Every structure is written in C-alpha cells, then in structure tokens.
Amino acid sequence: MKRIGVVRGPLLLLVAALAGGAAPLAAVTAQEAPAAVESTESKEPAPTSSTGAGAAAPTTTAPAVDATGLSEKEKALLQRINALKAPRWRPFGACRYDWAGWKLMADGVRTTAVQCGPETATNTSAGMPASSVAVHCDTLKLSLRSGDQAWSSWRLPYAASESKERGGEDLMVASLCANAKPIPKPQPGPPPAVNPAVKPAAKSTATPASKKPTATPAQKPPATKP
Known part of the structure; x- marks a missing residue:
C-alpha cells in the first residue's frame, strides 16, 4: 500500500503541471483570436450609398454608328445642311x-x-x-x-x-x-349619293307672255400655256 501511494504522488504532480501550462496557452489563443477577426473585417470594402457623392454615374447607351462614325440622325442632319448650302x-x-x-x-x-x-x-x-x-x-x-x-x-x-x-x-x-418627283394622278371623286325619296319637281307648262333676249357673255381668251 505504501508503494502505491508513492507512485500516485508523482503522477498527481505531473497532471498539475500539465494543467498549469495549458492555462497560459488558452489565454494567449484568446488574445490572438480578436486580432485575426479584426484584420479580416478591415479587408472588406465599406458599403456605399447610391445617393451619396461617391455613387457611380448612370451609364447611357451610345447611338449606333457605322464606319463613318455618324449615327443615322447625324447623317440626316448633315444632308439637310448640304442641301441648304447648295447654290x-x-x-x-x-x-x-x-x-x-x-x-x-x-x-x-x-x-x-x-x-x-x-x-x-x-x-x-x-x-x-x-x-x-x-x-x-x-x-x-x-x-x-x-x-x-x-x-x-x-x-x-x-x-x-x-x-x-x-x-x-x-x-x-x-x-x-x-x-423630279413623280406627279400623283388625281383620283376620281365618289359619285353623288342618290336619295330615292326626293322626286324632281314638275316643270311648268305655262308660256311666259314675253321673253327678253339674254345677252351672250363675252368669251375669255384661252389660258396661255408654254
């Protein structure tokens, strides 16, 4: 029985030494952990507001251009300018x-x-x-x-x-x-509408007592055409 007690004594001392050494190691690990988290957060970009001064300007779609570098609208305006400049x-x-x-x-x-x-x-x-x-x-x-x-x-x-x-x-x-642009041909107008309910008035058969001669209007000269 005495030998067993002697053996247990050194074993308890070894366990106590190991427990004492683990405590400082845990303290060091606990102190280093916040530093690692802090360095990770500092690398993330800060959020920006779309309405702030640093917001990116909205992008606009450029008009389609061809080999000349002019859009269709610019070409049309250029043609009008050249037409106005024509002698x-x-x-x-x-x-x-x-x-x-x-x-x-x-x-x-x-x-x-x-x-x-x-x-x-x-x-x-x-x-x-x-x-x-x-x-x-x-x-x-x-x-x-x-x-x-x-x-x-x-x-x-x-x-x-x-x-x-x-x-x-x-x-x-x-x-x-x-x-020269082609001249459009005139289209015939629609025929007049016929109303069957309206009847033409009957002509008078009475002969006037006296009939005065009517003057013949002077004829206009024909229009001069080139």
Whole structure:
C-alpha cells in the first residue's frame, strides 16, 4: 500500500503541471483570436450609398454608328445642311437656272427663271423682267419666255454643239427630269349619293307672255400655256 501511494504522488504532480501550462496557452489563443477577426473585417470594402457623392454615374447607351462614325440622325442632319448650302443658281452651258425656284404648273409643266449671258444677269439685277423656261418631262421638251411676252413653241433642248447661246439645255432637262418627283394622278371623286325619296319637281307648262333676249357673255381668251 505504501508503494502505491508513492507512485500516485508523482503522477498527481505531473497532471498539475500539465494543467498549469495549458492555462497560459488558452489565454494567449484568446488574445490572438480578436486580432485575426479584426484584420479580416478591415479587408472588406465599406458599403456605399447610391445617393451619396461617391455613387457611380448612370451609364447611357451610345447611338449606333457605322464606319463613318455618324449615327443615322447625324447623317440626316448633315444632308439637310448640304442641301441648304447648295447654290441656288446652277449653270448648264451658256445659261444658268434658278434651281431652287422650280414651280409645278398644270399638265406637269415645271417653270423657273433662266439667265443667259451677262446682259440677262444685268437686266435681272436692275429690276427688269427676267426670262423663264418651261420644261415638260414627259416629252423632254422646253419653251422659253422673255419677261411678260408669250411663250415660244415647244422644242427639244439644244446641246452645246447645236447652239452657242442656248447650248447645255439638254444637260439641264436631263438633270431636272431625272430627279423630279413623280406627279400623283388625281383620283376620281365618289359619285353623288342618290336619295330615292326626293322626286324632281314638275316643270311648268305655262308660256311666259314675253321673253327678253339674254345677252351672250363675252368669251375669255384661252389660258396661255408654254
């Protein structure tokens, strides 16, 4: 029995030593754990508010562009700018024509002012009546008028080899008629509505006592067409 007690004594001392050494180790582990958690939280990004000063600006979708770098809307505006910059008077041979002043008349006839040579340009700037040209694209013929005079007879346009004063008319007519918009044909109107309930009034058979002769209205001269 004494030997057993002697053996238990050293064993108890060993257990006590091990227990004493574990306590400082647990204290050290408990002190290091918060530091590890703190370092992990510091690496996370701070939340930002969408309404704050640091909020990212909303992205917008850029318009589709082609190889020229222009969008369809920009191309349309560019075409309008070029059309406004186009010269009003276009030269063809010895004459120049008011290309922005074409007017559509009856029967598809287009008319505008024309200047041929320096004398016509001088007369126009001085306020004198200018010359006019009429073009009929269906027949490719033209007619001329000086001031308020009557229109000339229809003829084919002259080329540069055919006339020195009017050469280039063929180029003018070709350019005009090739780019002219087609004239819409007038549509026939609907027939009048028939009301069967209404009957025409009976004609009177009484003969008037006296009948005065009516004056015949004066006939108007036919409209002058180029």
